Amino acid sequence: MSESVRFHFDVNGQSFTSAGQASVQVKKNLRELGIAPDVIRRVSIAMYEGEINMVIHAHGGEADVEVYEDRVVIILNDHGPGIKDVELAMKEGYSTAPDNIRSLGFGAGMGLPNMKRYTDEMKIDTELGVGTKITMTVRF
Amino acid sequence: MTVRELSKALGCEELKLPEPDREVEGCYCGDLLSWVMGRAQASQAWITIMSNINIVAVATLCDVSCIILSENVMPDDGVLDVAEAKGVNILRTADTTFGAAAALARVTGNE
Ligand SMILES: Nc1ncnc2c1ncn2[C@@H]1O[C@H](COP(=O)(O)OP(=O)(O)OP(=O)(O)O)[C@@H](O)[C@H]1O
Ligand SMILES: [Mg+2]
Numbered sequence: 001m002s003e004s005v006r007f008h009f010d011v012n013g014q015s016f017t018s019a020g021q022a023s024v025q026v027k028k029n030l031r032e033l034g035i036a037p038d039v040i041r042r043v044s045i046a047m048y049e050g051e052i053n054m055v056i057h058a059h060g061g062e063a064d065v066e067v068y069e070d071r072v073v074i075i076l077n078d079h080g081p082g083i084k085d086v087e088l089a090m091k092e093g094y095s096t097a098p099d100n101i102r103s104l105g106f107g108a109g110m111g112l113p114n115m116k117r118y119t120d121e122m123k124i125d126t127e128l129g130v131g132t133k134i135t136m137t138v139r140f
Numbered sequence: 141m142t143v144r145e146l147s148k149a150l151g152c153e154e155l156k157l158p159e160p161d162r163e164v165e166g167c168y169c170g171d172l173l174s175w176v177m178g179r180a181q182a183s184q185a186w187i188t189i190m191s192n193i194n195i196v197a198v199a200t201l202c203d204v205s206c207i208i209l210s211e212n213v214m215p216d217d218g219v220l221d222v223a224e225a226k227g228v229n230i231l232r233t234a235d236t237t238f239g240a241a242a243a244l245a246r247v248t249g250n251e
Contacts, residue, residue, distance in 0.1 A: 017218070020197030020198075041201075049174060105171055105190045106173055108175045110178055
């Protein structure tokens, strides 16, 4: 079945105070759809990490969430600098976050590894100077 | 044990308690947000010295039962309002993170 429920969000790259809003909203929406708590947790945490990355590393972007009968698909799209070495970026502890961001508690280099860990599939399409698209799937 | 009972038992200051009757099950300590995101379990109490607005989103998504700010850390402006709106409990203690965790283990019989 290809019918799906879709949510779209613009992720503001200027503001740390609103960062995470889309993920918190998705959590709420999924709860209203009666999705299992474990799935909601995995989706919203993976999406939060991606959302924060778009704010910190890519001046914001767009998030789309598609809910199917057997899975949730999260698509994060930004027009930031791109990721030079994806394999390196995926390593736990690797971070290019500047000091002012670290003082907020980000920059552990755990975001991308968390996204991988909490989802069943994760695909990163990135091009230097063009942007990054991350597609994640969580199955029920 | 509920968050309110825990707060009383530890002598915490109740900065915001929109969900006082939530059950506390164990505890996670940490200040690096994506580390906490990856490790904290639902219903745990989260002890941290981080005081900026992002702790509310992390607490919401991890579904922890409360945030306990250790070392008498004061949350930034606006944090408590957002916590109220999102139903996130925030307590504060003068104790260290270790001291608060040890006390929590004692009072919840989790030693
Ligand atoms: N959307 C993106 N655009 C450009 N670079 C990115 C993007 N997402 C991640 N990166 C790069 O990959 C690195 C690792 O990302 P990851 O999320 O794992 O860690 P972090 O964001 O630095 O810290 P943390 O997520 O623990 O707060 C980042 O430091 C950054 O260099
Ligand atoms: Mg990150």
